[in-house]
Amino acid sequence: MLTTGLIAIDATILATAVPSVVADLGEFDQFPWLFSVYLLAQTVSVPIYSKLADTFGRKPIVLIGVGLFLVGSILCAFAWSMTALIVFRVIQGLGAGAAAPMTMTIVGDLYTVAERAKVQGYIASVWAISSVVGPALGGVFAQFASWHWIFIVNIPLCLIAGWALVRFYHERVERRRHRIDYPGAALLTIGLTALMLGLLEGGNAWAWGSLQSIGCFAVGALALAGFVMVERRAAEPVLDLAIFRRRLIASTTLVSLGVGALLTGVTSFVPSYLETSIGVVPLLSGLAVAALTLGWPLSASLSGRLFLRIGFRSTAVIGSTIALVGAVALVVVTPFPSPWLVAGVAFVMGFGLGWVAAPTLIAAQASVEWNERGVVTGTNAFARSAGSALGVAAFGSIANNVIAANGGEPTPDSIIPASAAVFIxxxxxxxxxxxxxxWMPRDRVQSPAAAAQPAPDAA
Structure with missing residues (x-):
């Protein structure tokens, strides 16, 4: 939870201080890269860290993540230009790419199936609290101190998290010689970087049909095609593509893509919809979105009782249905902008997603042994990040086209139809x-006694 808190707070604390950063460092046109490069570095590094965790153990990888995040935070705190700050955010992102999925993997190692839902609820609660604390801290630092404190505050948190991991987390790893798949790692990194860069910056930094955009997608496609060819022959592939032949892994990965896209659709567009349509202040629009992150941990912590009775698949279907009801309700209330209506709908969506995200992750983890659990968990985390990136690109394009057709300026007359289109x-x-x-395979419901048995490979 300490390690997760580092990543969760950083995900929200910077946004409220962007005006202060720009006022000090200038180069307003470059500030979106503060978020893009962080997400890019975090996302593309997850599969590699996950494989290394299955090879050398979770502890060294999560400590590397905390260490990189600490170094990146120190450098960001003393950045002298926007370019330097962007570069140092890459280091932070590489740290987050190791730390975030490893916490979920460690939960899968240490806890029984029956216990994991409750613990995943604890982890989700960290995100919920951070969604409120992060923006508040960012606003306080920006208004009463300096934006540098946004990164300085990470230093003691990193040190405490690192100390706790060294002191209290112990694991046994079978020591043997490994053959590192360097060509596969390089091709995967190049391919994912190019594709993610094209998705994140297409329509923003450059036009979708520009040479830069076409080049990104072409390089990404070629590199990933080469990656597939290399992985078929690698002795210890970075990502064993055979796992996607398993229906459970393939279906839960697709579910995670959907979760990431849904989160982006709500959290990215609800604030601008409320603020532009009826002039809601940013704090109130942020609280409307925060209702989603309050419903999520509540249902995630309760999901264990449900999937032990009716199974992972049935629980995920119920959660998806609730999330769908919330998504349809958001479309219905869009012509009548109200922060209270939106908050209620967001809570319903969050409650449904909690019954989707936790059971599908636990189902995937429970289907594999220790030596594959890191890759499976990392794949789940990567899919959610990729879904967010796809959502940013797709929803942003939809909104821009609708706004352009309604005058070209974000006014109440254009933002409501644009938001309705995004929410559809x-x-x-x-x-x-x-x-x-x-599509998930039907699972046999475990008895409470069987589910409470610790995994045979737990340290």
């Missing part, structure tokens, strides 16, 4: 996520 797209994503959950 999120409802479509919710339908596809429900289909993916229904």
């Amino acid at each position: 797209a999120t409802a479509v994503i919710a339908v596809l996520m429900l289909a993916a959950a229904a």
